[in-house]
Amino acid sequence: MTHEIRAIFDRIAPVYDQLNDWLSLGQHRIWKEMAIKWSHPQPGDTFLDLCCGSGDITLGLARRVGATGHVYGVDFSANLLKMAQERSQGNYPYQSTITWVEADVLNLPFDSNQFDGATMGYGLRNVKDIPRSLQELYRVLKPSAKAAILDFHRPENQQLRSFQQWYLDNVVVPIATQLGVKEEYAYISPSLDRFPGGKEQVELAYEVGFASATHYPIANGMMGVLVVSK
Numbered sequence: 001m002t003h004e005i006r007a008i009f010d011r012i013a014p015v016y017d018q019l020n021d022w023l024s025l026g027q028h029r030i031w032k033e034m035a036i037k038w039s040h041p042q043p044g045d046t047f048l049d050l051c052c053g054s055g056d057i058t059l060g061l062a063r064r065v066g067a068t069g070h071v072y073g074v075d076f077s078a079n080l081l082k083m084a085q086e087r088s089q090g091n092y093p094y095q096s097t098i099t100w101v102e103a104d105v106l107n108l109p110f111d112s113n114q115f116d117g118a119t120m121g122y123g124l125r126n127v128k129d130i131p132r133s134l135q136e137l138y139r140v141l142k143p144s145a146k147a148a149i150l151d152f153h154r155p156e157n158q159q160l161r162s163f164q165q166w167y168l169d170n171v172v173v174p175i176a177t178q179l180g181v182k183e184e185y186a187y188i189s190p191s192l193d194r195f196p197g198g199k200e201q202v203e204l205a206y207e208v209g210f211a212s213a214t215h216y217p218i219a220n221g222m223m224g225v226l227v228v229s230k
Contacts, residue, residue, distance in 0.1 A: 029056065031150055031223055035119050036060045038148040038216075038227045044068040045116035048140065050105050050133075051075055051123020055084030061119065062088075062098050072115075074101045074108070105133045110140045118147040124226075125151045125195045134228075135208045141230045144211075148227050149201075154192045155221035164222055165189070201226045 036057060041047055041064040049058040049071060058073035065071060075081050081100050088098055103109050105120075105127055118137060127133045137147055155161050168189060176182050196204065198215030201224075205213035210228040217224045 027219065031218060031225075032057050032060065032121055034218070035121060035148040035150040035225055036064065038146070038225060039117045039119045040146045041065050041069075041117055046114065047071045048110070048115045048118040049073045050118060050120040050137070051126070052084060052100075053077075053080050053121065055087050057119050057121045058084065058098060059088060065097065067097060070097050070099070072099050072101055072110070074103050074105065076102065076104050078102055105136060108136045108140055112139050113142045114140050115145060116142055117145050120147070120149045120151075122151055124149050124201075125191050130196065131204055131208060134204055134210075137228075138208050138210060138230060143230055146227065146229045148225055150223070150225050151195070152188075152192060153195060153197065153217070153221060153224045155217075156197070157221060160220050160222065164192075198224050198226070 039047070039061075041061050043064070043066040045065045046069060047061045047065055049061055052058045052073035052075045055073055058071055061071045062069070073081070073084055075084070081102055085100050101109065105123065106129055118141060120137070124130060124133065141147060155164060172188070173182060173186075198217060202213045202215050205226065205228045210230060212229040213226065215224055215226045
């Protein structure tokens with residue numbers, strides 16, 4: 001399953017940002033900023049951005065930790081990492097403070113208690129073992145560190161759920177088809193159906209040892225941020 005998902009993300013890399021705009025009604029950058037804010041980055045911090053994709057959140061974190069801090073952007077898709085690296089080059093002032101790492105979130109190549117904070121944007125829904133990925137996140141965070149995990153959700157409200165499905169079927173899939181990645185985007189509906197709701201995510205976070213966990217539904221429950229503290 002991991003290999004299949006990795007292959008999907010490698011193939012959609014060239015149109016990843018464009019499709020995120022459509023998937024989120026153009027709002028994903030605002031929600032990513034919220035996740036950054038809730039993870040509480042400070043100047044000089046060492047931060048981790050898991051499932052970094054094309055690097056939006058990684059770059060946002062780098063701006064906040066500044067020249068004395070460091071951010072590790074981690075993804076298992078080599079193509080997305082390449083895009084992220086290209087975006088960070090040129091005029092970007094803090095590119096030397098970012099390290100891009102190709103790795104699996106279920107087996108992170110970092111020491112325990114290494115990071116002052118972490119983020120994960122649109123990644124938890126795609127991992128094959130959610131408790132294990134939360135366990136790894138817990139392991140690499142320093143005591144008292146915060147992490148913010150942003151993702152799409154199925155809303156509890158039935159009308160909103162129907163709207164979300166209509167939007168996926170009638171807007172996102174036709175655009176994905178036009179861009180030549182229809183099959184790749186077919187995984188979104190089943191991934192939403194499998195994904196634990198906010199309450200379950202909070203329970204899973206406590207089970208792996210986090211001292212506090214709060215789930216914030218946003219966009220009428222079509223999106224959510226799980227904020228955890230070690």
